[in-house]
Amino acid sequence: STSVSVTLQPDWSQIFSGEKITVRCEIQGGGDTEWDYEWKTPQSTSHQTHVNYWTLSVSESSSGNYMCRGRNRRDSYSSTQWSKTITLTVSGEKPKPQLSADDRVIPVGGSVTLSYKPQSVLTVSPSWLSPGASVTLKCEVEHPSAGWRFYWYKTVPKLSDRLYRYELLPGSDSGTEEDSYMVHGQTHTAGYVCRAGRGEPVHNMCVYNMFCVSDFPPSASLTVSPDRVQHFTSDSVSLSCEGNSTEWRVRRFPEDSYLSLCSDWGTMTGSTCNISGLNSSAVYWCESGSGQFTNSVNITGHNMILMIPVHPVTEGQSVSLGCRLKTGQKLSNNVFFYQNDKLLQNDTRVELIISAVSKSHEGFYKCQHSGKESPQSWMTVKSEEQQPPHHESQGQPE
Helix, strand or coil: CCEEEEEEECCCCCEEECCEEEEEEEEECCCCCCEEEEEECCCCCCEEECCCEEEEECCHHHCEEEEEEEEECCCCCCECCCCCCEEECEEEECCCCCCCCCCCEEECCCCCCCCCCCCEEEEEECCEECCCEEEEEEEEECCCCCCCEEEEEEEEECCCCCCEEEEECCCCCCCECCCEEEEEEECCCEEEEEEEECCCCCCCCCEEEEEEECCCCCCEEEEEECCCCEEECCCCEEEEEEECCCCEEEEEEECCCCCEEHHHHCEEECCEEEECCCCCCEEEEEEECCCCECCCEEEEEECEEEECCCCCEECCCCEEEEEEECCCCCCCCCEEEEECCEECCCCCCCCEEECCCCHHHCEEEEEEECCEECCCEEECEECCCCCCCCCCCCECCC
16 A cells, blocks of 8 residues: 655745646655656646656645545556645745835844834844843844845945945855844944745845944944034034044934934044934944944933033032033923933923932932923933943933
8 A cells, every 4th residue: 555645845835926846746655656646736637747746836826635646657547545635825025125124224222113124033142231242143034934035244334335245244155044143242333134035046135233332442432522422403513534544434323314424414524424413313433444433322302401411420529410402492390300211300400419329329310490301311321330331322212
């Protein structure tokens, strides 16, 4: 007696139109019999092959039931029973990237949200690092199923154009089945890209991500003038890149738009970008042709701002937080301060004075006056023996 079965290779739970699938007819117990193979498919009642497999490029019309049987080559009237059916389900075309990697930047540490749905998302954990720490990159595809391979790259800015050059990370030449990748001993801020692909051709599904490292001393840094976290919408602001490179460019990623260069919204003079006005909240950083990335800084334009220390404050120090209006009007009363959205005081103080800062004072702060509210910004508290972290001037948009 013989038994017949149909198998699919690869046996993926989701098949996309255009992918190649091999349908195989397995006959057990046929002895030395030489077989031809007959197939029943959704498109035809009969299809014959001399070998026990059949490779087809599928479309949505390929969906349906497949079965096979063996026919003795020496006796055309002698054949096996039909196999049990196997069902193939073919979806529409394989998803392709809606945006290029250069358009879909998600700087870690910022609260930037995207208005479009990417086909894959690259996340890092933890978001902020100390020198030498390890970080996990995770690439999530929109339709997770078997067969995806993941390729991991480090980004190197190409100053000749707006893009990046991608360098494969070790062990990623032929891709990995794991959707996560560990980077050990990271000492500098860096940009990374993941590419998820399946079958041929491999469609790029790149998402770019950047994480910042608290690096001492920094190999490259971004300084902001005026030296404060929050700015008025009418402020002129200068962003200066510093490090062992002669060529720099400043980039930003607004909450509601695309990644762009200083030349699109400001004036780049040497290694400094000058902005005449701040119309939206955005994350800014510098990058050099030698592959350096500086710390990233959130800068937001607003009509009322919180005066908060740019640099980390040391435990035991005295700190004063103030509130300022764009009009220059002096606030004499009814100013309320919040830490992590919790009201800290319910009186009419003009400023919030913390006589001796402790670790419990670390967090997001904002001020409120006559129904108006400032954006919130993060205040870092460090112990006396700690060095100041590299992400010290991270202000968070409202």
